[in-house]
Amino acid sequence: MQFQQLQYFVAVAETRHFTRAAETVHVAQPSLSQQIRALERELGADLFQRARGNITLTDAGEALLPLARRILADADTARHEVMELAQLRRGRVRLGATPSLCTGLLPGVLRAFHDRYGGVQLLVEEGGSHDLVRHLARGSLDLALVVLPLPTPSPALTTVEVLHEDLVVVSSPDAPAPGRRGRPVHIRELEQTPLVMFRHGYDLRELTVAACRAEGFDPRFAVEGGEMDAVLGFVRAGLGAAVVPHMVATRAELGLRVTPLASPGLKRTIALAHRSDVAPPRAARELQQLVLAKAPQLAARNSG
Structure with a gap:
């Protein structure tokens, strides 16, 4: 037979x-x-x-x-x-993430994944949440770390919250501190502070501008249009301050002054997204579980 x-x-x-x-x-x-x-x-x-x-x-x-x-x-x-x-053993995972997460979170997560599944090829796409959602929808990504709420909510995507991040103000130690030195700064105090601002479509740009306008003013930009590394470099050079995730701001090699935001502060929610109508491949599902398990630990360690 x-x-x-x-x-x-x-x-x-x-x-x-x-x-x-x-x-x-x-x-x-x-x-x-x-x-x-x-x-x-x-x-x-x-x-x-x-x-x-x-x-x-x-x-x-x-x-x-x-x-x-x-x-x-x-x-x-x-x-x-x-x-x-x-x-x-020899699969592939296509992962998207915002630039701040590529800088602050992904190195530790991807190292842990590579240690377990060294034969799996990792392809990382860096971009804002809007771009990453579009890539997911057309099938060019298996997973994406995005900022909630999504710019365009889609029932075709499944999202799982990974962690909540505090945002802080970073400035050069050689420049005047925003607000009063030694205490948290209120968003409204940034009205007199020139800001180094991310490019259009960047989640942190939208969040910062919206918070300033909620306090009744439009922020003043010293420089705008950069990615994460460029923004941090401009801040370090003393061109202005920037609002960034705490996880990124506290990297020792940056040598930046970190000022927390006064209550209620600013937070953002990071989620892992994938298409609802297509099951991610096995290697992508393994990475998904590792992100959910490791990301909060790594974020806490990087923020400590």
Whole structure:
């Protein structure tokens, strides 16, 4: 009894038509009929009652059908499990993340993942949440770390909250401190502080501008249009202050003055997103679990 013969038998049983069954399994109808007859000879029983325009199962066919379906299903399961394991040895994960997370969070998470699954290729796309959502929707990313709420909520995406981040004000130690030195600064006090501002489409830009306008003023930009590393460099050079995640601000090598925001402060919620209609590949699911487990720990360590 051959696996292929069982496939052909189930196809005929379900369509009750040899020609349509052959089309279903992409084989010539004479070849399908020949394999069915070979199966019947091996089993020593007819599986179908053949009459012009009327194909029905015999008692032997009725007995074989659920067994054949189970065998085919088990084979599919086995194939799927082997492919899943293979993905963890030589698969690929396409991950998107905002630039601040690429700087502050991802190095530790990706190192832990690489230690476990060294054969899996990691492709990282850096961008704002709006761009990452678009990449997810068209299938060019498996997962993305985005900022909630999404710029355009989509029922086609599933999001799981990963962590909440405090935002702080960073400035050069050689420049005047925003607000009064030694105490948290209120957003309204930034009205007199030139800011180094991220480019359009950057989540932190939208958050900062919205917070300033809620206090009744438009922020004044000393420099604008940069990515995270550029903004931090401009701040370090004394061109202005910037509002950034605490996780990024406290990196020792930056040497920046970090001033917390006065209550209620500013926070942002980081979530892991993937398409709702397509299950991420096994390697991506493993990375997803690792992000959910490790990200809060790494964020706390980097903020400490």
